[in-house]
Amino acid sequence: MKIAVDAMGADYGPGPVIEGVVMALSDYPEYEFVLVGHSAKLPFYLEKYGIAGHPRISIVHAETVCEMSEPSTIALRAKKDSSITTCARLLKAKEVDAMVTPGHTGATVAATKVLVRTLPGIDRPALAASLPLKRGGRFILMDAGANTECTPVNIVQFAIMGEVYAQYLFQLETPRVSLLSVGGEDIKGNDLTKESFKLLEQREQLNFVGNVEADVIFEDVADVLVTDGFSGNVMLKGIEGLARSTMYWLKRVLSKNALRLAGAMLAKNAFIELRSLGDADDIGGAPLLGINGICIIGHGSSSPRAVRSAIRVAGECVTFGLNERITARLNATGSNTAELEHELADAKK
Amino acid sequence: MKIAVDAMGADYGPGPVIEGVVMALSDYPEYEFVLVGHSAKLPFYLEKYGIAGHPRISIVHAETVCEMSEPSTIALRAKKDSSITTCARLLKAKEVDAMVTPGHTGATVAATKVLVRTLPGIDRPALAASLPLKRGGRFILMDAGANTECTPVNIVQFAIMGEVYAQYLFQLETPRVSLLSVGGEDIKGNDLTKESFKLLEQREQLNFVGNVEADVIFEDVADVLVTDGFSGNVMLKGIEGLARSTMYWLKRVLSKNALRLAGAMLAKNAFIELRSLGDADDIGGAPLLGINGICIIGHGSSSPRAVRSAIRVAGECVTFGLNERITARLNATGSNTAELEHELADAKK
Structure with a gap:
């Protein structure tokens, strides 16, 4: 099980998201996490929360972040290199089984609809x-x-x-x-x-x-x-x-x-x-159902516990088929x- | 100022409505009230609340009541003789300046739209x-x-x-x-x-x-x-x-x-x-705006105070023009x- 986590999209920066990932690492010893975000900024948080160099953590660089104040289309236009768009791209390429984002709902819908596409039918x-x-x-x-x-x-x-x-x-x-x-x-x-x-x-x-x-x-x-x-x-x-x-x-x-x-x-x-x-x-977010992949959208102000739950739900949705x-x-x-x-x-x- | 009051449409019968009218009678010594309802049933309540034979009260008979469970169109079809339809007819004929009903919202909208019509434009x-x-x-x-x-x-x-x-x-x-x-x-x-x-x-x-x-x-x-x-x-x-x-x-x-x-x-x-x-x-209900007359629709479970307020608002809307x-x-x-x-x-x- 490999889950892409948008580490940059939350209201209060990567902190609460990384804390949630730390929890999920110990909850699910078989899960791997792809943290999507700025490769120069994320190592600081990995260090801070004691998971730098963790064997089940990897980082995929995303240059920008879709801000809540920006229109949904930003993910597909000016910010094609955003953490949300990058997560969607990983999901499309089946490099991950699911994605979790506490970011911009509209941007996530737009990016996944266009990049991941809907399920057949x-x-x-x-x-x-x-x-x-x-x-x-x-x-x-x-x-x-x-x-x-x-x-x-x-x-x-x-x-x-x-x-x-x-x-x-x-x-x-x-x-x-x-x-x-x-x-x-x-x-x-x-x-x-x-x-x-x-x-x-x-x-x-x-x-x-x-x-x-x-x-x-x-x-x-x-x-x-x-x-x-x-x-x-x-x-x-x-x-x-x-x-x-x-x-x-x-x-x-x-x-x-x-x-x-x-x-x-x-x-x-x-x-x-x-x-x-x-x-x-304890649910952690709302799944975007109907796209050809599992995508859980959390609240921008998700607590670490909410991030952990979103990861659990994402994994369970994959397992549930x-x-x-x-x-x-x-x-x-x-x-x-x-x-x-x-x-x-x-x-x- | 003459106001038609649907005395039968409320959830708990005429009691709370008549009590509200009693309050309004003393609040507004210049208002007249046309109580619309069954002429064999209403006198009991007028007696009970001490306003039988009141010079500013008259009764207009309405044989039926639109029940909350009935569709809106009932007021214009099977129950053309309902208290709501009768109020609308009085408003249309300009026999009253305004109507107040704690009855079926949909039926009131249907009856006033068809009988009273909308304002020009x-x-x-x-x-x-x-x-x-x-x-x-x-x-x-x-x-x-x-x-x-x-x-x-x-x-x-x-x-x-x-x-x-x-x-x-x-x-x-x-x-x-x-x-x-x-x-x-x-x-x-x-x-x-x-x-x-x-x-x-x-x-x-x-x-x-x-x-x-x-x-x-x-x-x-x-x-x-x-x-x-x-x-x-x-x-x-x-x-x-x-x-x-x-x-x-x-x-x-x-x-x-x-x-x-x-x-x-x-x-x-x-x-x-x-x-x-x-x-x-203290507001008593929601006005239905845009019809060619003043019509205030109260909650089915309106208290006497709410009925009094609805009457006040109806009167004030007339005066306000x-x-x-x-x-x-x-x-x-x-x-x-x-x-x-x-x-x-x-x-x-």
Whole structure:
């Protein structure tokens, strides 16, 4: 198992990433790591974290880094030598089995889509985020933002890819797949959800549980929630924004007087626990599903623990045969792009 | 001022609605109320709340009620005699100045769109929800779900309508208007936001502040946030779902042991305050902007206080001349449907 790790893309530089790699080195004695980044800068960190000259570590030079403020296309234009682009190139050449980056999501999507390409039969890749359920456990949301414009073909393929990922992540045989919409009834929604609904419903092998409204997504109504990348992204980010605001509000109302402050001190661990519900350090990131390789995209501010988890997930996805299973499932359900387009055209006749 | 109140549409029957009307009767000695509902059932409640035979109360009979589980079209098909449809009919006939309903949002949109019609020059109405900002105050989100399919024409008109509503609600002269997107940069977004961005940018009289990503919407970056009704609805409902889950999580982490429970008891009022941040009882509901009349849609589980607020907002919107101002602003910015369509066609040449 050889994993390329983008060592430069994180918000706080190589430190937390290298620390995560150090953890993974001892977790997985059979894994090899290709650290991608500036060859003049990385040795300092390897030295610092005590893994200089480690037999399972190698460095591949990347001259630049895609900054968060830069457009996604930068990875393919002005910064073809970025750490993200270099990781994608290694993945394409099959020099590594998987890549992990805590870098620019859009740039990673762009670079892998163009360089690594999608799996045969898949039109577009999708980002699979996972969110906590109210009563424990998690669910998968996809597309969380890889595609701003989607077709029913994409939605169905997101459902198939999400199903296989849920089989891995939740160890479920037949994960429940749902469609995000504005009403529980089949007849509600927009043109995209209505057309997608019909296609999903026709796939009898899929455990499709129908439309789900956004206010019940935390109630364990489905294991996979599919939607277009625009809606998925605004919902996910709206939720992130509220979570941050809520922690702020909680702090404010608790510090209003001495009595409340005393109470807050006593219950301190409860708030630490509440905050930790939000972080996904044990998953480490969102896989970009549908490309011809395994790619895990972590948060820019990933902790070392999150990096370690992302590496674990990347390795496990390879071992699980995630992409082979997606391809098999795509064929079994007649969900290759050409098949779906044919079905759509037939329905319109 | 004469206001039609849908007395039957709320989740818990006429009680809370009539209680809200009782409050409004004393708040606004010049307002008259037309209670719309079953004429055999309402007198019981008027008696109960001590307003039977009140000189400023009249009843208009409506045989049926649109249930929340029924499709929106019910108001125009099987239940043309519903309380919502009857309110819309009174508004259309100008027998009332405004209508307030705590009933079925979709049914209200359908009934008013068809019966009351849109304002001249407006293509589609939009639901204007308001959400709390992190550091106090609120912002307006529209469309919160009246339209599942939108065009750039609709988005621009939502911006104009939202601007005027913000002038009323926040007493601002030039509210900041923003466009919900998946990236801060102009070039990001989907086809709809890209086209809408150009049109909004060209309206120099509009204080358009550009794209806003959903994770910063609580940070006071804009007074009005416009988007299509599908994205707006899934974001709003996702946020509502998280808010509910968070209160559940908070309770769970606080009741884990005796120490935390003791702390929670001491700080009890803080949690009550936190919960109250979420309710919008002082606004009472979301106006449906763009129809040729004033219509406020409250929550199905509106408290009497929320009903009172909805009545206040309805009356104030009439006095403010909300619709006259929308029409004037539409003309001043060249944003009538025909003008916008022309501009779009020109841009595509």
